[in-house]
Amino acid sequence: MSPDVSTTELSSGRTGVTADDFDRRNLDWYVDKAVEVLVFICGISAIIFIIGIFTFITKEGYAFILQMDWVEVFTTQYWFPSDEGDPEFGILALIAGTASVTGLAMAVAIPFSLGGAIFVAEFASGKTREVLKVLVELLAAIPSVVWGFIGLSIMNPLIIKTFDVPVGLNVLNAGIILGLMAAPIMTSIAEDALKAVPDRYREAAEAMGATRWQIIVRVVLPAAKNGLLGAVLLGVGRGFGETMAVLMATGHSVNIPGSLFDSVRALTATIAAELGETAVGSEHYQALFAIGIFLFLITFIINLSADLIVRGVREG
Amino acid sequence: MVTPPSPETRQSKVKLAVEGLTIRYGSESALRDVSLQIYEHEIFGVIGPANSGKTSFLKTINRMDVFNPNMHVEGTILFDGRDVRRWRNVYALRSRIGVVFPLPVGLPLSIYDNVALAPRLRGGQSSADLDVIVERCLTRAALWDEVKDRLDALGSLLSGGQQQRLTIARALSQDPDLLMLDEFSIAVDPVTTMRIEDVLKELRNEITIILVTNLVQQARRLADRTAFFLQGECVEIGATEDLFTGAVQDPRTRDYVEGKFG
Ligand SMILES: Nc1ncnc2c1ncn2[C@@H]1O[C@H](COP(=O)(O)OP(=O)(O)OP(=O)(O)O)[C@@H](O)[C@H]1O
Ligand SMILES: [Mg+2]
Secondary structure, X not given: OHHHHHHHHHHHHOOOHHHHHHHOOOHHHHHHHHHHHHHHHHHHHHHHHHHHHHHHHHHHHHHHHHHOOHHHHHHOOOEEOOOOOOOEXXXXXXXXXXXXXXXXXXXXXXXXXHHHHHHHHHHOOHHHHHHHHHHHHHHHOOOHHHHHHHHHHHHHHHHHHHXXXXXXXXXXXXXXXXXXXXXXXXXXXXXXXXXXXXXXXXXXXXXXXXXXXXXXXXXXXXXXHHHHHHHHHHHHHXXXXXXXXXXXXXXXXXXXXXXXXXXXXXXXXXXXXXHHHOOOOOHHHHHHHHHHHHHHHHXXXXXXXXXXXXXXXXXX | OOOOOOHHHHOOOEEEEEEEEEEEEOOEEEEEEEEEEEEOOOEEEEEOOOOOOHHHHHHHHOOHHHHOOOEEEEEEXXXXXXXXXXXXXXXXXXXXXXEEOOOOOOOOOEHHHHHHHHHHHHOOOOHHHHHHHHHHHHHHOOOHHHHOOOOOOEHHHOOHHHHHHHHHHHHHHOOOOEEEEEOHHHHOOHXXXXXXXXXXXXXXXXXXXXXXXXXHHHHHHHOXXXXXXXXXXXXXXXXXXXXXXXXXXXXXXXXXXXXXXX
């Protein structure tokens, strides 16, 4: 109701002229529109890429998915995709391989990165902090093939010697390597989350007589929990997606692990190792793309649930 | 308004004795050679324009100065007869002093956890005890009725005025001997300010209160005695009524309370 009144007043008072002034589109208006469109295109391109990638892997893999035996694929561990007479496509062992390595990696990376982030954000000061931050970022930039190489040439003999086992390429090796790989980026994100907690919260708790440790546990960590959860989920995503280091350090043998010293094979590594030697369009080729679709969906679900959890946390 | 009892009848025990207090940031002095005494169960007002050193004064009392390596403190502050700079356990000192900052700080915890934080830090309370403490402190801070149905909501999402009352409730939950309020009413509406002022008058019977305020009338309404700080100097200390009736040592005090300061 009220906007009508004011418009009437305006138009009755200064007819025509006022309307012109307000309606004219000047350069600022066009620049603003152009920037808006540009930003929209950049934003939408991410969605276009994701849809494009998904379409591509679906196109290559859907024929397999349509005719596959779901029970066989997800509940058996026999992966003989190129057997002449009777190929088998059980990926249970591959799932177990990826899951066990990622699980161990998180067990290694979460304490490391959380502790590191707390130290850098809350305790270190001045020079120490700067040096540590640079080091952490350097660690995050090490290519995964280098980590794989460390797994092969350092961890492997070390595990054989220390635990007196025949092979050192196994869940333990890959889990540690992957954990160390994921820790720097997790540390970095967790540290950002802690730094984002305003100092006035710390001061308020300090004024109440809280010790530094009490402030961290009771105020800073709860305040930063969204960001910390984000860091962990990013690490999990990294674990599922990592290929090279896992290919080199797991032993790459299809196996449901009974202990940390069993060799395993990961979903990603299977695709990387086998795709090159399959005929395009063959059943094996399509099965690998079906695994790609599966990985895509898992990552999607992880991210989506992360988003939902974080939102739930926010609404408290 | 209740007239504050004259200081003579209240003068019991010295709660806080400040001797020759000088505060410097780097080479700039923020407070110079201040000596004063604050008695138990009085409301001690501190008035003065911006940058007169009021906040710095409060920070030295609960040793918040240790966080700023640039801040140098000389002189002594005796809290219950003990030099605060010699307290070995500074956390124990701080837990006996409640502080309310000018800008509200609702911690990003639930409303309940905000108020339960201090008792939990101290430990030894059952959850039934905590419920009682939380309700009592929120009621005293004039917030209970507004939040009693949503104690699980985040304290940091309350309105500014509500957060300030939450901050006051939190300070009270420490069960402090000394409550220091630094311009608490900046972010609070006048009606709520009056309700909190009433609470402070009641509290006078139990604890000692230092009320830093830039509203001279607030000091007049509440404080038994008032100090006037001006550019790092303690110009005047006296019974609040004397400051406002013109019975002052220094003409600058009269100018300030009469609003003649430019
Ligand atoms: N952290 C700091 N570092 C350097 N100088 C400071 C710091 N805090 C305060 N000061 C200086 O000390 C002097 C007194 O400041 P203080 O905050 O104690 O004044 P105030 O009386 O509380 O003022 P207001 O009424 O504006 O809150 C000011 O000149 C200020 O610039
Ligand atoms: Mg101040």
